[in-house]
Amino acid sequence: MGGLRPALLALEDGTVFRGFAYGAAGTACAEVVFHTSMAGYTEILTDPSYRGQFVTFSYPLIGNYGVSPDDHESDRFQAEGVVVREATTSGGVAPELEPLLAERGVVGIRGVDTRALVRRLREAGVLKGCIDSTGLAASELVDRARAHPEVTGGDFVDRVSAPAAYDFEDPVPPGPAPAGPGGVSASFVPRPVPAPLAGAAPRVAVVDCGVKRSILRQLAERGARVRVYPARVARAELLAWRPDGVVFSNGPGDPVDVPHVVDLAASLIGTLPVLGICLGHQVLARALGMETYKLRYGHHGGNHPVGEIATGRVAITSQNHNYCVRWDEARARDWEPTLRNLNDGTLEGFRHRSLPVTAIQFHPEAGPGPHDARPAFDDFARTLAPARAAGTGTM
Numbered sequence: 001m002g003g004l005r006p007a008l009l010a011l012e013d014g015t016v017f018r019g020f021a022y023g024a025a026g027t028a029c030a031e032v033v034f035h036t037s038m039a040g041y042t043e044i045l046t047d048p049s050y051r052g053q054f055v056t057f058s059y060p061l062i063g064n065y066g067v068s069p070d071d072h073e074s075d076r077f078q079a080e081g082v083v084v085r086e087a088t089t090s091g092g093v094a095p096e097l098e099p100l101l102a103e104r105g106v107v108g109i110r111g112v113d114t115r116a117l118v119r120r121l122r123e124a125g126v127l128k129g130c131i132d133s134t135g136l137a138a139s140e141l142v143d144r145a146r147a148h149p150e151v152t153g154g155d156f157v158d159r160v161s162a163p164a165a166y167d168f169e170d171p172v173p174p175g176p177a178p179a180g181p182g183g184v185s186a187s188f189v190p191r192p193v194p195a196p197l198a199g200a201a202p203r204v205a206v207v208d209c210g211v212k213r214s215i216l217r218q219l220a221e222r223g224a225r226v227r228v229y230p231a232r233v234a235r236a237e238l239l240a241w242r243p244d245g246v247v248f249s250n251g252p253g254d255p256v257d258v259p260h261v262v263d264l265a266a267s268l269i270g271t272l273p274v275l276g277i278c279l280g281h282q283v284l285a286r287a288l289g290m291e292t293y294k295l296r297y298g299h300h301g302g303n304h305p306v307g308e309i310a311t312g313r314v315a316i317t318s319q320n321h322n323y324c325v326r327w328d329e330a331r332a333r334d335w336e337p338t339l340r341n342l343n344d345g346t347l348e349g350f351r352h353r354s355l356p357v358t359a360i361q362f363h364p365e366a367g368p369g370p371h372d373a374r375p376a377f378d379d380f381a382r383t384l385a386p387a388r389a390a391g392t393g394t395m
Contacts, residue, residue, distance in 0.1 A: 007109040007133040009054075009083060009117075010141035012148075013124055019111035021133035022087050023101030027141075029148040030054045030080035032129040033322070034118045036301030040368020041097065042071040045106075048160035048210030049278065049320045050079040051252040052151040054129060055300075058118050060085035066094025073212040073367060077101060078160065081131045082108035083117065107131045125296040126322060151322070156253035157261070157279075160210040161231040168206075168216045168226040201225045202384035205243035207233065209261060209279050210251030214367035218374065219247065222381040232260055235267050244384040245273040245356075248280030250363060254323055255282035255292050262286045269357055273383040275376075276359035278321050281349070284359040285325040288335060295346070298322035299361075302369030305342040306349075306362060314342065317362035318369025324361070325350075356383035 005021040011032065034056040035044055041062050044055060062084040082101065087110040089096050101108060109131050121127060128148045130141040204224040206216065209231050219226050224245075229238055231251075238246070246268055248261065255262070258279075266287035268274055276284040282292050299319040306317045325347045327337050332350075339349030339360065349360040363369070364376040 009109050010130050012128045012145040016138045017112045019109045022108035022110040024105045024107050025133045027132040028107045029130040031151045042067050043073050043368045045077050045079045046073040048074050048078045049250050049252050054081040055079045056083040063097040064088045066090030077104045077106045084110045085114045121297050152254045157209045157231050157251050162208045165229045202244040204245050206247045209249050211249035214365040218365045218377045248276040248283050250278035273356035275380045281359040281361045289331045291326045292323050307342050315372035316370045317373050318366040319362045
């Protein structure tokens, strides 16, 4: 454990929280958000969408069941820092969270009144902050927080996107998983693209803006052969593989800052089935000429109710995003909104009225969270076979 080394969390508005070091010693600045899930801290901290952010856990007890390689959503801890009320251990049942955070250089603070911090973020909106356990003065940390750049710029997606295309294979083999650095399965390393395989499995190309492993797993479990491409993939390279469908993944930052991904999405609409998830939802919206905007404090948690406009059915969803789509009926033409957030009324999904193109703002694989929305993958999978039969996946 990090002992009783004092630590501070200073926000750009001048608010200072005192606690004790958790994870790596040092100083770091980032955007501060809060997450409302009661479990799943490993999945949350390894979600690439959290690059550039400190995660505040509203649930007060973190670390009680340790860390399993099977729960990692990527090959590293992605959050810049961690804020918790009470840190505990697994009692030896599984590798402990704090040593892994320290090993991977992730700073944190424990002993914070996270209820007060969450209320502050809800009132003021997302704030930049600095965590320090080296003894810097609170006033200096406030100044550093104010000077820290916003979580904007396409480089956030570039930092988490795959450096080269690879074919997805479930990285957790039967039996004990070989542990690599930070407790991550050694088989997590992306494999180079092999020669095309024989067989009729539908091919799904995933544009990696920061994709979660469980999204890839859900696609593979539905019989798809999944190939992951960097966010800056050229349209010709992607289509050369002759995919039957394309998924634009989740990821960090502002969709305005990834115009190359927006342009790719626009070029593929009407060519083959497309699914956009989270940032991918925003990317598809911008490809249609829609505007996006930053939410006051974002949607981060496994308990967001989403209503289906046509039927009134409700799903409890897992979400992690700071940006949202402003729906414009005048621009929509052949498109229609399908889902809305029942907490704040924001748009949660839309689709084309005749083409197999769908976008959803939440994470349907729900790692962590409820599984209500997994049928979204079933719906997408059903569009792939007709696409292959029609030849649209062979361009």
